Amino acid sequence: MSLRFDAISKLSNSSEEVHVPGGMKITGLFGENVFTLATARQFLSDEGYKSLVTSVKGGKKIDRTVANQIANGIRAWAESKGVSHYTHWFQPLTGTTAEKHDSFFTIKSDGTPIEEFDGAALIQQEPDASSFPSGGLRATFEARGYTAWDPSSPAFIMEIGDGKTLCIPTIFVSYTGESLDYKAPLLKALEAVNKAAIDVCHYFDRNVQKVTPTLGWEQEYFVIDEGLANARPDLIQCGRTVFGAAPAKGQQLEDHYFGSIPERVYAFMRDFEMESYRLGIPLRTRHNEVAPAQFECAPIFEEANIAVDHNTLLMDVMNRVAKRHRLVVLLHEKPFAGINGSGKHNNWSLATDTGVNLLAPGKTPKTNLMFLTFFVNAIKAVHDYADIMRASIASAQNDHRLGANEAPPAIISVFVGQYLAKVLQEVKNRVGDKFDEQDEAILKLDLHRSIPELMLDNTDRNRTSPFAFTGNKFEFRAVGSSANCANAMTVLNTIVAETLRNFKQEVDSHIEKGEKKEIAIMHVIQKYIVDSEKVLFEGDGYSEEWHKEAERRGLPNLKTTPVALDAMVTEKAKRLFEHNGVYTHSELEARHEIELEKYIKKVQIEARVMGDLAINHILPAAVAYQTELAGNIESLQSIGLPESAYKSQLTIVTEISRHISAIYEQVDAMVEARKVANNLSDTRAKAIAYCDEVKGKYFDSIRYHVDKLEHLVDDEMWTLPKYREMLFLR
Numbered sequence: 001m002s003l004r005f006d007a008i009s010k011l012s013n014s015s016e017e018v019h020v021p022g023g024m025k026i027t028g029l030f031g032e033n034v035f036t037l038a039t040a041r042q043f044l045s046d047e048g049y050k051s052l053v054t055s056v057k058g059g060k061k062i063d064r065t066v067a068n069q070i071a072n073g074i075r076a077w078a079e080s081k082g083v084s085h086y087t088h089w090f091q092p093l094t095g096t097t098a099e100k101h102d103s104f105f106t107i108k109s110d111g112t113p114i115e116e117f118d119g120a121a122l123i124q125q126e127p128d129a130s131s132f133p134s135g136g137l138r139a140t141f142e143a144r145g146y147t148a149w150d151p152s153s154p155a156f157i158m159e160i161g162d163g164k165t166l167c168i169p170t171i172f173v174s175y176t177g178e179s180l181d182y183k184a185p186l187l188k189a190l191e192a193v194n195k196a197a198i199d200v201c202h203y204f205d206r207n208v209q210k211v212t213p214t215l216g217w218e219q220e221y222f223v224i225d226e227g228l229a230n231a232r233p234d235l236i237q238c239g240r241t242v243f244g245a246a247p248a249k250g251q252q253l254e255d256h257y258f259g260s261i262p263e264r265v266y267a268f269m270r271d272f273e274m275e276s277y278r279l280g281i282p283l284r285t286r287h288n289e290v291a292p293a294q295f296e297c298a299p300i301f302e303e304a305n306i307a308v309d310h311n312t313l314l315m316d317v318m319n320r321v322a323k324r325h326r327l328v329v330l331l332h333e334k335p336f337a338g339i340n341g342s343g344k345h346n347n348w349s350l351a352t353d354t355g356v357n358l359l360a361p362g363k364t365p366k367t368n369l370m371f372l373t374f375f376v377n378a379i380k381a382v383h384d385y386a387d388i389m390r391a392s393i394a395s396a397q398n399d400h401r402l403g404a405n406e407a408p409p410a411i412i413s414v415f416v417g418q419y420l421a422k423v424l425q426e427v428k429n430r431v432g433d434k435f436d437e438q439d440e441a442i443l444k445l446d447l448h449r450s451i452p453e454l455m456l457d458n459t460d461r462n463r464t465s466p467f468a469f470t471g472n473k474f475e476f477r478a479v480g481s482s483a484n485c486a487n488a489m490t491v492l493n494t495i496v497a498e499t500l501r502n503f504k505q506e507v508d509s510h511i512e513k514g515e516k517k518e519i520a521i522m523h524v525i526q527k528y529i530v531d532s533e534k535v536l537f538e539g540d541g542y543s544e545e546w547h548k549e550a551e552r553r554g555l556p557n558l559k560t561t562p563v564a565l566d567a568m569v570t571e572k573a574k575r576l577f578e579h580n581g582v583y584t585h586s587e588l589e590a591r592h593e594i595e596l597e598k599y600i601k602k603v604q605i606e607a608r609v610m611g612d613l614a615i616n617h618i619l620p621a622a623v624a625y626q627t628e629l630a631g632n633i634e635s636l637q638s639i640g641l642p643e644s645a646y647k648s649q650l651t652i653v654t655e656i657s658r659h660i661s662a663i664y665e666q667v668d669a670m671v672e673a674r675k676v677a678n679n680l681s682d683t684r685a686k687a688i689a690y691c692d693e694v695k696g697k698y699f700d701s702i703r704y705h706v707d708k709l710e711h712l713v714d715d716e717m718w719t720l721p722k723y724r725e726m727l728f729l730r
Helices: 003-013 038-044 045-060 065-078 119-123 184-199 228-232 233-237 263-278 304-326 369-383 385-392 396-401 418-429 485-513 517-535 543-551 561-569 571-579 585-638 647-678 684-712 725-730
Strands: 087-088 101-103 106-109 113-115 146-148 158-162 161-174 213-227 283-288 294-299 329-332 344-352 467-469 474-476
Touching: 038 045, 038 065, 045 065, 045 561, 065 119, 065 161, 101 283, 106 263, 106 294, 119 146, 184 213, 184 304, 184 344, 184 369, 184 485, 213 228, 213 485, 213 725, 228 329, 228 647, 228 725, 233 396, 263 329, 263 485, 263 543, 294 304, 304 329, 304 485, 344 485, 369 385, 369 418, 369 485, 369 517, 369 571, 385 485, 385 561, 385 571, 396 561, 418 517, 474 647, 485 517, 485 571, 561 571, 561 585, 561 684, 571 585, 585 684, 647 684
Parallel strands: 087 161
Antiparallel strands: 087 101, 106 113, 146 161, 158 161, 213 294, 213 329, 213 344, 283 294, 344 474, 467 474
8 A cells, every 4th residue: 555545544544632731721821931030030149130131121241150140040940840951042044943952960070960050051052063054154174153142032941752951042153253043143133223213213202212123923834644744755855745736626715714723733733832832932823824724823922033033933843743643734835836825924013112113103194203204214124125125035935935826926015005105195295284183994884783893904904915014013924934034034124224224314414404303304204205105016916017017117026036145245235234233244145155055955855856756656657557558458459349449548548658758858857957057166056057947947847747647647556645635634
């Protein structure tokens, strides 16, 4: 029996269920495995607690003399929960998290065994930097790198089976100081936008001392049966199906979206939510997404740095918990062709320490000058640096998704909604005038007297926009589901910081010329609206008309990763990141190299998997069925039946032969194209070759012939689980 039918048999006959405890209040377990400030109050001395609070809330460095006290307190807490080991938990440029476990156990010089965790071990460790992607910053023989504690993200305890490990969130840098992870640049970008935003806030409120970028991510994912996934080598090695004919029923009925959650998936959701709550991840929403077998979860907004850590941690938790339920979570942006891909919508805003959301319009956004200032600056930032934003979400996986099945196009544009678009036009045309007050609009639903009147938001929603304003935040919808949010957040906060810095300089220049502060601000706002108008688009981002219009406007449409990544190493990008202290020139060059290498390797792996499946799975099944049909034709001929009796069989045999020949020839040609690409020494040229000459010329073509064979070959002979099984059998 093939793995495919074995998986279906086990799925049909299995009655085993994973018990998920219920009846517990979330508030009773939330954060129980996190070293929160409330927990720190119990386990730290006054000096240690005050130092930690000052570091977390004020960004001050912790004195190494106090670090020993903090480390002892963290160890005492961890040991009270059965922890014996600790690790520095970091996010290298591999796209996954990294950890090296050490025990608290040590032996003193006199042979006495003790448990110990000192401040030096808390603050710093030394992993091998040459074994992680460095883009040429580190040679193989230059192994030293450092992880350094990030006190702003609390330590947590990871439970895996019966084992428990204390995890210390850290940054990861090379021996020479360059960042080799996602967190270090993010922290720098958050500080850059904090400083720039405070300066602008002081035009309106001198009490603002801190501005914190907030992030609420929405994680989309697919869930399929583990047995079916294991029978698909492409899913196991690539995270997506490189072949697969469309089922008769896909998502066309739109009956999965917000539908009743399947019981097995519901148990899995509850299980990973419980683990997430213990880790302080504030999940709030779960639901079916549009595609069959696709789902989504979303948390309450948090500070961007912690939100990034929580999303990265959640992806690990989901994968581990899924195994308990004999399920597989697919975080790839496009695991199945012809239906929706998965994104990770990054909902971003700015909050002050005085309790103000700087992107909340209020009842009259036209007269809310502070809102208009930050709203228009965000739009201007996207306009000026659209190419860099596109580069921040570029990957081989996301190339499959952008522009297809409700994913935004590769053209970066901004949607603000009809009402705010009108506000911008009025501001542009009437600087200095007093706008009339407008009450909140009421949307009355003539349904039933028990249905309340709904307050109409200042914006509608546009699912086709890559960067949309959604009431009191911007939603960066183009981020891919498997991506680390830090990359997009680093770029977004950096470009906003730069734009706010320029804004303040221009306003101050007007004020120095004798203009009143409010009039000066309005003059610069008007200028920014005019300068960035072409990036505003309120229509259907999927339409061919928009692609033509975007080209007419001069907006970049960078459809593939190798080309999109070029924006990261332009002189404009280097000035931007250096000016804000986020990346040095060498760090940008290194990351460009790393991302190109990632792209090459992922496409190379997919090409190899396609060749293997085509030659070792698809063609043997097709030849076997072809032989069976040929035997049938021969037997019918032997008893003297006319050709009309086996005409259909002949047609099928001919069709199968045509597809077999095409597959064999194109796989062979693809292998040769890979060899040519591999011989190129320049990384960018190699990436372009893999994009255009390997993927572009052969992936879709080989798939076409394989998918045609899937419809022709006897179902009993087809070894790979089909879409109808993976998407609908649970």
